[in-house]
Amino acid sequence: MKVxxxxxxxxxxxxxxxxxxxxxxxxSWGIFVGVPVELSLFxxxxxxxxxxxxxxxxxxxxxxxxxxLTLFSLVxxxxxxxxxxxxxxxxxxxxxxxxxxxxxxxxxxxxxxxxTRVFDVHAVSxxxxxxEQPRGKQPALPSGFAFxxxxxxxxxxxxxxxxxxxxxxxxxxxxxxxxxxxPAARTNV
Amino acid sequence: xxxxxxxxxxxxxEMAHYTLxxxxxxxxxxxxxxxxxxxxxxxxAAAALFTRILFPAAIVSFHRHPWHFYDHMLxxxxxxxxxxxxxxxxxxxxxxxxxxxxxxxxxxxxxxxxILGIGFSREYDWRAVQDFRVxxxxxxxxxxxxxxxxxxxxxxxxxxxFDYGARTYELGRGLDQSSAAELVARITQRFPSIAxxxxxx
Numbered sequence: 001m002k003v004x005x006x007x008x009x010x011x012x013x014x015x016x017x018x019x020x021x022x023x024x025x026x027x028s029w030g031i032f033v034g035v036p037v038e039l040s041l042f043x044x045x046x047x048x049x050x051x052x053x054x055x056x057x058x059x060x061x062x063x064x065x066x067x068x069l070t071l072f073s074l075v076x077x078x079x080x081x082x083x084x085x086x087x088x089x090x091x092x093x094x095x096x097x098x099x100x101x102x103x104x105x106x107x108x109x110x111x112x113x114x115x116t117r118v119f120d121v122h123a124v125s126x127x128x129x130x131x132e133q134p135r136g137k138q139p140a141l142p143s144g145f146a147f148x149x150x151x152x153x154x155x156x157x158x159x160x161x162x163x164x165x166x167x168x169x170x171x172x173x174x175x176x177x178x179x180x181x182x183p184a185a186r187t188n189v
Numbered sequence: 190x191x192x193x194x195x196x197x198x199x200x201x202x203e204m205a206h207y208t209l210x211x212x213x214x215x216x217x218x219x220x221x222x223x224x225x226x227x228x229x230x231x232x233x234a235a236a237a238l239f240t241r242i243l244f245p246a247a248i249v250s251f252h253r254h255p256w257h258f259y260d261h262m263l264x265x266x267x268x269x270x271x272x273x274x275x276x277x278x279x280x281x282x283x284x285x286x287x288x289x290x291x292x293x294x295x296x297x298x299x300x301x302x303x304i305l306g307i308g309f310s311r312e313y314d315w316r317a318v319q320d321f322r323v324x325x326x327x328x329x330x331x332x333x334x335x336x337x338x339x340x341x342x343x344x345x346x347x348x349x350x351f352d353y354g355a356r357t358y359e360l361g362r363g364l365d366q367s368s369a370a371e372l373v374a375r376i377t378q379r380f381p382s383i384a385x386x387x388x389x390x
Contacts, residue, residue, distance in 0.1 A: 001309065005317045005354035163352035166320070166386070185386075 008164050012171060018100025019175045021168065025093035026159040032090055035083045042079065046072050095158050099172060101179075106156065123150045127172075127183035129165040130155060145169075206368060207361070209375060215294040216379055218372065220361045229280055236273035291360055293380060298351075300360055317353050321376060321383040323369045324350035324359065349373055351383065 010023040050068060089110055098105040104124055107116040126148040133141040142157040145165045160168070169183035176182045208219040282304050292299040298318050301310040325347045347369035348359040361369060377384040 002312045002314070003353065003358075005314060006356050008355040161355065162350070162357040163320075164355040166352065167355070 008167050009160065010164070010168055015098060017105070018098050019172065021095075021097040021171070023095040023097065023158050023160070025089055025095075028090050031086055035087045039076075039080060039083060043076060046076070095156065097156075099176070101176075106154075117154075119149050119154070121179075121181050124148070124181045127169055129162045130157075131162075206364065207372060209372070211379075215292060216376065218291040218293075218376075220289040220291060220364065226284075229277070229284060232273075233277040233281065236277045289361075293376065293383075295380060298383075313351075313353055313358070315383075318383045319352045320386050321349065321351045321373060321380075323366070323373050324348050325366055349376075 009026065010021050013020045013022055050072065093108070093110050096105075096107040096109065098107075099121065102121060104119040104121045105116060106119070108114050124147050128146055130144055130146045132143045135141060141155065142159040143162075144156045144158040144160050145168070146153055146155040148154075173182050173185065206220075210217045283302075287302065287304050288308075290299075290301045290303075292301070295315060297315050298313040299310050300313070302308045347364055347366040349361050349364070349369055349372060350357055350359045361372070364372070
């Protein structure tokens, strides 16, 4: 089987404020299909359980089914709330990175709404690729890139692989060849 | 006469878990299968245990009460564990009889995995293979007991990695760091172009 050569996910857009990268979220069929299926199965299973329960255990006039229904609805809405953002993020989430001689702007946005962080670019150093980082029972931090800002690390988990991160760094170096804050030609991994 | 256990130290060539040969300009490398005995035995034992107990139980209860919901659940559970057992058998087959071969000829890089001659190959376009290097795999440091788990499951070796378009591929899981470094040195000495970094300024 011939392995296809995948193009980079990011694109460079002309912007008045500097070099602008747009990095769309990595598409996942698992999230796109899995989340609705999981929520639907959960709802169907709970409904069946509810029907069995009220028909076998309690009298129709009992309050218990109502309490169960309320509790189930609460749990379902919590599950829905936790799943809905990743589902929409998978659909339309994107990262925007803007660099100029003064500042580094990093924005995460979903359908135009998001949070922007602005860094003094002269305090930025040590750009590097960061692999996926497992966190025990919590979801793993995705791979991507990181840089030091003064005394703290800023991690940008765009789920990019090392090859793609290198190409992004190469584009930054090409645009800012003599900038001391630009990524080094060879980044440690 | 010296009594007691005698251990003969092996040379680095004897310890290298790979073979490398060159035939008419083609570099042929046989890589280790990356046997993870502890994981293999544990997985097989778990699959066998659950399949042995749950699968027959599911069959019996299904025949007694064909339309009972929980029996169906048990039945599907039994099938799941049977699949897990099949997966374990495949892993054993791979560990005992599997073969992993990398071929480099300046036109393509081919990575083939096979068991008794049956397998699949992945062919990479030579022009897109860049920055061929060693990548050290370390166990996650922030997990409680990670180093102990790493020792048990032999996590923490090294692989050969290369960039291919926007993706980074790895070869040779199961190599130790020195073997991987030696292999990469030999390959890049023979084919210096694949050691080049994809982006040059």
